[in-house]
Amino acid sequence: MSDQLKSEAEEIDPQGPIVVEGVDEEPIEANRRLFSGRGYLVVAALSAIYAFFHVAALNGMSIEAWTGISIPFLPTFPMETWNFRIVHVAGALILGFTLYSARAFLDEGQGGRALRHPLDLLTLVLILPALYSIYIAFDIAAQISSGVMWNGMSPEFKTLEIYHYGLPLIVATAAGIVIGWVRGRERGQVAIADLLLSLCAISVAVYLITMYGTLMRNSTGTPFAPIGISLAAVAGTALIMEMTRRVAGLALIVIAGIFLVYVFVGDLLPGFLNAPNIQWTRFFSQVYTDAGILGPTTAVSSTYIILFIIFAAFLQASKVGDYFVNFAFAAAGRARGGPAKVSIFASGLMGMINGTSAGNVVATGSLTIPLMKKVGYHKKTAGAVEAAASTGGQIMPPIMGAGAFIMAEITGIPYTDIAIAAIIPAILYFVSIYFMVDFEAAKLGMRGMREDELPKFRDMVRRIFLFLPIVILIVALFMGYSVIRAGTLATAAAAVVSWLTPYRMGIRSIARAFELAGIMSIQIIAVCACAGIIVGVISLTGVGARFSSVLLNLADASQLLALFFAMCISILLGMGMPTTAAYAVAASVVAPGLVQLGIPQLTAHFFVFYFAVVSAITPPVALASYAAAGISGANPMETSVASFKIGISAFIVPFMFFYNGAILMDGTWVEVIRAGATAIFGVYLLSSGVQGWFAGTMVAWFMRLGLILAALCMISGGLITDLVGIGLTVLLYFVQRQFSPAADAQIAVRGSD
Template sequence: MSDHADRKDETTGPLVVEGVDEEPIEGNRRLFEGRMYVAVTFAAALYAAFHMAALNGLSIESMTGGAVDLPFLPSFPMETWNFRIVHIAGALALGFVLFAGTRFTDDEGRARPALGWLAWLLLLPALFSLGAALSFAVEIANGKMWNGMDAGIRFDEIWLFGVPLMVATVGGILLSWVHRRPRAALNPADIVLAFCGVAVAAYLVTIYGTLMRNSTGTPFAPIGISIAAVAGTLLIMELTRRVAGLALVVISVIFLIYVFTGQYLPGFLNSPAISWQRFFSQVYTDAGILGPTTAVSSTYIILFIIFAAFLQASKVGDYFVNFAFAVAGRARGGPAKVAIFASGLMGMINGTSAGNVVATGSLTIPLMKKVGYHKKTAGAIEAAASTGGQILPPIMGAGAFIMAEITGIPYTEIAVAAIIPALLYFTAIYFMVDFEAAKLGMRGMREDELPKFSQMAKQVFLFIPIVILIYALFQGYSVIRAGTLATAAAAVVSWLTPYRMGLRAISRAFHLAGIMSIQIIAVCACAGIIVGVISLTGVGARFSNLLLGLAAASQLLALVFAMLIAILLGMGMPTTAAYAVAASVVAPGLVELGIPMLTAHFFVFYFAVVSAITPPVALASYAAAGVSGANAMETSVASFKIGIAAFIVPFMFFYNSALLMQADWLEVTRACATAVFGVFLLSSGVQGWFIGARAVWFLRAALVVTALMMIEGSLATDVIGLAAAAAILFVQRVLKPREGATIRVRGAD
């Protein structure tokens, strides 16, 4: 029944969930020992704590009481671009140290010592480029004018900085692919890459600290910016490959190829010729890598990763799942309903569909199989619920913050607008799960198998961090201040439990946050490359024109096309990156159609999210299949079926903006009630179970059509839908058609 505890306990019953929110250990993550473990743990904790300090505006003077002069350290908060550059560089350095570029070997003899020596030699050009960047900083500090047109400066940047950096970067990446080391040992090639990341940051902080940032994309831009950006792009893509797989990297490569081949393509894909120097001098700015995706990862995302780490260290995450079992475990198919609640809540906080599937699914999937769900269905339920966490306010897996950053719409407005769509999604999953359990005659878990609700109720104070977060956000506190208060609350409430957070536990929480943040930071930076291509080539605007052309024939056709593109762009990508890319390509076109910005971005966001459960490339479903032991494609098809409402909901709020709270309360209430009834009918039609009995094929079809009538949103269609639902119920209960009889009639016809 997984690695989680299942034991007798006098106070909470036999099932005691422990470690449900523990981060899974990736197959290529190094597990250090001894001094190396201490050093890496300290570095990861310092990296996360640095962000917490910087985001809350602490200064070095306040941290030292003004007694210590530290002129070599920046004061907090740092200048925005520099902060983002350091944010990415820290993740690169930590990521290359922690995550290997190839498989491990336990046989020291197979480590190929010759390759190791070659990797150590590459450390020389890496350090040389870093030294050159620092020497540039000294020259600029001494008043030297730095201009990309100066021949001497150009020579120094190419031969003292650029060439050594590229040799070390390309060589380090290639060697990291072929030089295998034991799991507890560092690969010298990865040390080289870590220093290359630091060298890129040192140079960019130096140059962007002058007026050179205004010259990007012009002949006055120092060529070192372009070379540093090329190296930085390669490092980001390599780290993304290690922590998130090839999908996003392949898409990034295709977009980069497009930059230099777009001038030869026909139609709306044609783009103006762009030199490599001009493009790369701009892509490592706020037009690309340092743009909205990194802006969010360096602030809101890492803040809530720290919050999630504190919840984990204080065991509040375990309590969430125990509470869910106590509340819903006795219902038919109980573990599946627990998965909906627990996985949705945890997915909302940690922001990763696939990661949440592995963490909570290792408990819920075996229990679902135990009560009678097929293994593919058990995996599909977990995948759909974990994916739904990305659309669940107030955190929405950081999606709400990215949307606020891109659109300029206040975060609170986005969080409020997300309430009804999220309700519809989880209600639909609940109905799908319940009807499946009813068809199979399942039971819930016995009372003696579950935590005692009375004991769980006594610990309801463990929800305080979430309550404080929501209250602070809607009281007008900044997201950073609200997240910080909630994080502190998680530490405080732990003192009311056996898992009190002292200095050691707080350090461990920051260490966990530092490691947990690496994947999302790499993914956001890599998505920034794609956003930069879209921005600098103008392909987004041309895509908007294509949508306008389709809308002239049919607005619904344009929406379906936008849906397919958003899902296609999101396939194989983490939610954050999927939305960032889709928002750059698809959303502007929808806005051009006259769709309100909030509606357009929610439309794109939902389909970017559900790409995680959409065949053929469904990351969350594949992760669930790995836990359940089912076929990956069968699980993805089943999760698509269970999450079918997510593919309908965006069209619902397009046709009825009241579902996004964009109307008076009477209209919002009516729209919500009829939409909930609509997803009930939709779930009944898909599952073939309607009010206590199986539904024959033609009633199932009628239920789906009736559901769409309820979903459309107008008063007339609601009345027609209610009448149709009453007629279906009459046929079901009074005429009682049977599937076999229906088939005979069809044969007679």
């Protein structure tokens, strides 16, 4: 896919006026199936129904409430919480196995025809035990509804659950996963093995909904839990991990696998890693509850994240994303190094909504990266700017790529408090990137883009009403509406404002938006469920508490050392993972230890969240940087190093939270304003020092060191340090103006790349 994007991007001609189109198009992954005809209609309907189900459930809609007609088997709303989350995960698995193959398609004809391979016949045979397990799950539900008291310890019931339900389910699940790896199919066909896995997902959901609807829910994690719950959880865990591998790669799977192994070998490990001996039945009977998979990560994905994915899909269907990028070009394209500054604004806006750094790089970078190269940026710098800007969208309020909602769920802190606290850190991050690219453009002597190369600003202003859905979202949230109600209103507003554009949303467009939302949600739901496995291991083994004790011991020597250690662990846990999963895992492992150090809960979680986000541009595993390198044609590792340099302020700002709470709006207005102003000046000096550009000219190496020292003084937030920073800056300015020390030769060489 990256080669295709690269070739398409190189065709852009900046000599003509730029009119952005296609930013809203969904990229097609290498293992994504492409259907046509009736197959497409069926899959589109499933996807749209799945997305609309969440809107209905979250807003309490039901056909019976509206019409007074009761239709059997349709869910009534509001649904019981656990049942809703189980259906949420199962639906994503079914849709995911339908849309995503176990391996990439090398060409359109990869794989064989139906029933022409022995593995296809074997898979068809294995569908029978999967169907049988579904039958048994419904039979158990029927027995319980008829008044049978289910006893998890009864030999009769154990036999039914082990040999008639659990064993067929486990065999079918394992075989489906293995055959899916081995047996390829054509891109427009659903593999029989994936149909088998979808049936297994249904079986898991039916059984767990049945059992959790009885007193058996209270027995999870105890010897009295029915063995069937453990067996269903084993199959469900395997299905979630396989789906995550297909849509998000191996990084999260490897980490989850390590944690799962730890459950069963923790009693053999020394020191703080030592854990109690946990029986597999006890662990799996509890991991598929709100202590694990159905816990905070799935709670957020089933409510806030899916709702804002639907919102983003409506914005895509109404072509608002194209307008965002065109507006950014019209507003910032004339500045020197214009495309890089456009990338900052456009990627920040888009990344705030779509919730994935790498996905945002692909969406906007295919346009901005080649334009940056054409105006003079080195290819690695062009990719690095896009990666850093797209990553910054995850920390930009009010949506913050859904991170704010996960933080609110985990901490219990009101969402509005989190969104307000994120304002200054987000400003610091984007201001820093702006200075970095501006100084790079100054060193290279770049021009801005010509008037005839850009969309007309006055035309963009006439359509500024397209920002109305986001404005409505913000206003509704701060008026006290629930996040669900505010998100629903904003989604409706996106459809309404489209009627003032050529892309009016009718029934067909709305159905297409729901279809897009269902497809877009698969990755994040699978990732959140997989992160829930890790969260479950942490809570059930107590490793999080033991990690907290390690941080406390480090803090006895140095609090700064403890924070540095927490930073490293947060980045390490986040490497190769989407933001939401990275934060959820780091919040379970690192944040409790920081709170025990005496750090306020909001500060501790923001500290962890920032480093989980910037793991996307941190070498050696930097997903956003790698995606950008695929478009720019640069070396991925060089691009990730350049991204790290451009986003350097994001590695310093979290330490500011600890030393100066006013950065998170914790203080009087005078303290907050002074902290924000001095920190902005500090990141300006930091950018000057890193880039070697100050007072309109390149500077010597010792001047760069002085600028970085002055920046750290300004960023620290104390009155004395602010005065020292200002004094040092004045001194450096005087030295540069009076003596003009020879510029660092390395800067000049790099500037000519």
